Amino acid sequence: MPQTNDAQLILWGRSTSSNVMKVLWLLDELGLDYQRHDVGGDFGGTDSPEYRRHNPTGLVPTLQDGDFRLWESNAILRYLASIHPTPLWPQAPRMRATIDQWMDFQQTVLNGLVVAVFRPLIRLPAAQRDPAQIARDAKALAAGWRLLLPQLEAHAYVAGDGFSLADIPLGVLVHRFYALDIERPEMPALRAWYERLLTRPAYVRHAALPLV
Ligand SMILES: N[C@@H](CCC(=O)N[C@@H](CS)C(=O)NCC(=O)O)C(=O)O
Missing domain, CATH: 1.20.1050.10 (Glutathione S-transferase Yfyf (Class Pi); Chain A, domain 2)
Structure with a gap:
């Protein structure tokens, strides 16, 4: 099972987005440390070539874990639950x-x-x-x-x-x-x-x- 350094987790996305809320909620349930940067909505930043390179949809959220980036909020939830195995996503x-x-x-x-x-x-x-x-x-x-x-x-x-x-x-x-x-x-x-x-x-x- 790959492990991650919690301190590396960075969430890109405004906290008012329902899809960002999902990730914030799970990070909190799992007690993980993370940084969050406001992008999307009035904050902008999602049209930049740099953001699009990591998330071609230009939507939020994007999760960064070291040099790994992941978008699609539900995929992010499953990724977090797989690197921090939890009863919230049992293996059965x-x-x-x-x-x-x-x-x-x-x-x-x-x-x-x-x-x-x-x-x-x-x-x-x-x-x-x-x-x-x-x-x-x-x-x-x-x-x-x-x-x-x-x-x-x-x-x-x-x-x-x-x-x-x-x-x-x-x-x-x-x-x-x-x-x-x-x-x-x-x-x-x-x-x-x-x-x-x-x-x-x-x-x-x-x-x-x-x-x-
Ligand atoms: N299926 C995607 C949808 C992402 C999505 O639609 N995000 C919205 C916010 S909830 C967005 O980025 N809107 C444009 C913006 O905030 O700039 C996911 O679940 O992550």
Whole structure:
């Protein structure tokens, strides 16, 4: 298992990015030392040839571990969990695969549904919003969360009875869901999971923050 020197870990990305929040949350859960540099959004810096050389998408986050750079937030979570083996990402193949499955679900299904509501409500001036479209998108978002409900009705956490890597990407988004000014159907198991996450100091420090 390759080991790393914690002091070498550098995270590139503004702390207001949901994808950067995931990495900050895990670094905190694992008690790792790191430096973070603000890039992206109003900070800029992601269009420079140097940044693009290491992350051709020009997005945040990028993790630097010595001379190794990695982008895609969920891949970064798995990298950190593999160099610092943790019960949050167990080796048992089915358990690990289930965690990975829900992490992919966050990227491929839920993220776009959250962005569709978050962007107009938080990033657009009120005059430019289309309330009817936002209401439709809020319904679609609730339908997305419903896909996770059976899992949360049967278990305390996304991939089973223990907190795992799968809770991090989805946990960042569930805070946005409850913090946005939208209509939400009652989903008691989802709310209970969100409240469970709120008992974790690292979640409150990095993800359950006012929306900006
Ligand atoms: N799939 C990528 C998406 C990264 C992404 O979309 N990052 C957004 C912030 S959440 C970004 O870089 N936006 C432009 C910016 O902040 O300059 C990941 O999970 O890392």
